[in-house]
Amino acid sequence: MTPILQLDHLSKRYAPGHPPVVNDLNLSVSAGELLTLLGPSGCGKTTTLRLIAGLEQPDSGDVLIGGRNVTTPFAPPERRGVGLVFQDYALFPHLSVLGNVLFGLSHLPRAQRLPRARETLALVGLTVFESRRPHELSGGQQQRVALARALAPRPTLLLLDEPFSNLDAQLRHATRQEIRSILRAAGTTAILVTHDQEEALAFSDRIVLMRAGQAEQIGTPHDVYTQPRTAFVANFLGRSNLLSGTADRHMARTALGIIPLQEPRSGPVLVSVRPEHLRFTDDPAAPEVTIQAREFKGHDITYTVTLDGNRQELLVHGPSDDLRPEGSRARLSVTQPARPVQ
């Protein structure tokens, strides 16, 4: 089956001499998939989105939408069948809610436009607001109008550019779930851009972790979280302790003692140990630490500790019924095989 979207060696720099914003990016998205581009500011994720939408032209490489090459010859945004929900929504202030949603439906026969617009507004639960102007709506409502406007023409591919970043924390959570189920119900293929790792983990079927214009790792949220390929991924997605050591097949010698590895390695190695895979223990053979700081989070506690040997700082998640005072001493053990990273 042809993928809905394919990026083929895509590159873009904004001015000659500047470093590339998108650098030889390859990606393929299949029908119905919810994909997230995740990365820090400036990693090229928004530019990738704009290249797909046709709002920017790539320097080299191709974008294929539904198997059709839209970069050579260059297809303007209006001929790509792609929807985009903007970060600041970009609702037309001179049109009503209904007018905004109708805006993208001019290709339909006249008789179908209004039913389609109302149907889409019903999908986002805003039918009663159809005659209001955008400035009369709350942030969350504007957000849903923006989604309805982008969904109404039934695009082959929907792009969402940090759509939740202007909502407050509680609304963000609810809207995210709601939009996810709307997209699922409509069977829409969507690409979300975000720098919020929690959002990426909760929203997507697959995550593309981007760094300096390239895909650092692509996989399901579970795979990327449990099997980070690089130190950058391990630290950007969740928190992680990075330890250097010497590996010999399935074991490695580190400052935390000899610990098991997920995959066999040999020679010098860097391993990632998640804070939830460290536990305080009474085993007298375990390495000793001093507790520097404690963050109580309700369901668990995050401790910052320093290893007695090399003064390295580590993060440890402990259960909330085992309170340990700051400044006290303890011993640590590793409960799961560690992940070797690059």
Added chain:
Amino acid sequence: MTRRRPPLALLLPALLTVAGVLLPLAYLLIRALGAEGTELREIVFRPRNLELLANTLLLTGSTLITTTLVALPLAYLAARTDLRPRRALMLAGVLPLAIPGYVGAYAMLAASGPGGTIETLTGINWPGPTGFWGALGILTLFTFPYLFLNLHAALRAQDPALEDAARLLGRTPAQTFREVTLPYLRPAWLSGALLIALHVLGDFSVVSLMRYPTFSAAIYQQYTAAYDRVYSAWLALGLLLVTGAALLLEARLMRGLHLARVSPGGAREVRTTRLGRARPLAWAFVAALTGAALIVPLGTIGYWLRLETNPFAWASLWDALKSALGAAAIAAVTTTALAFPLAYIGSRAQGSLARFTERAAYLGYATPPLAFALALVFFSLKVAPPLYQTFPLLILAYTLHFVAEAVGPIRTSLSSATPRLEEAARLLGQTSRGALARVTLPLIRPGLLVSAAFVFLSVLKELPLTLLLAPIGFETLARNVWAYTEEAQYAAAAPYALALALSGAVLTLLILRREHRPAPRPPRPPKEQA
């Protein structure tokens, strides 16, 4: 939080401003209605009134269309395309404002016709501008910058995401311009169009020189030639009604326009369109406009300047310059002093009080100067005859007319001198007056200076108030250009016209700098958003 009423010392100027504008106008009304019954009927139902009304409306409406046809493409070229240098386009769009309409009319008359500059230099007999088309052409060339400034600022400020969204919803670039950009420009167009309408309604000089009778031209003619007081009062009332209708129409069309950016979040730079093969066409448009609005007038002034052989000309110029500069300097001080309390209340008070002071400031500006001058003539003759044709009355008229111009820059600078700072000064032991003097006034000094400069240069160019209210023998640059042009003594008018164009250029560059300040974002490549 409770809102305290501003002190009476600040409220009083606002009330005086309103009284200063409304009392003479009220007297104008009394005067107009004071005629005998039969005389009244004869005046009101004179067929000429309808002709004047039709001419006034036709000229105003046509000027709005032609200025839009000039200003919109130029603003688009400067704001949205890769035509460079951008600064040259800005100057082409703004500098014509430096040339007062009557100087423009003078230059066009002196350039054309038998014996004009064009015929002498090229041998081609270029017909002189006259009538409706002459007035329309000259008013278009020298008022379109009001629209250009507004449209350009709006085009630069528009969120490019709106146009992107339209493209993604299937619109071509042309459709996007029509369905998204044009509606977005409506408020900017409306406020620019109001300025142009006020200007055209109030102008008597260009229409008089073009012999195209409108309300303003007729008032001037009545005043100088026939001096029928009742009839000129009626004409002034007619002009006031048309102006009021224009103000109401604009407010009505503006109502409910919420076209500011709706959504929060960072915006991108506006995108520039590559002109490609249209580039020569764009340059031809800019060149033709610059030629007509700048090069022909300045060239003509320069040409006639060489023909000015009167040995006393420079001495007279010096005299006129001295009295003009003196009047402008005094008016600049009085106007800024009146504008400060108005701006202060407008920015600090809330609700109806702020709106009231704001309207008070604009009342004098919106009143056509000829009607206002006439009202002041009648009023002073009736109430205080010794004031008639005195210097203080002239300064009062300048002050009330130009106070709106001075309010703007002061208000802008007041936004940086927040009430918090005054509160801090109060907590450190200052009285409210001390806080004003030691904190707020020093902070807004740049704004006060800009205001004074605006008024200074505007008074230099001012014609109708000066003509009707100045003391006998009081010569200014504007008055002399007008007087010599009316007599077709083009060489004698040239030095005054040049001095005016130069001072106008200074004012224009000031406006241009202010126009640039609110958006000091340097061009940079689009960045990833956080």
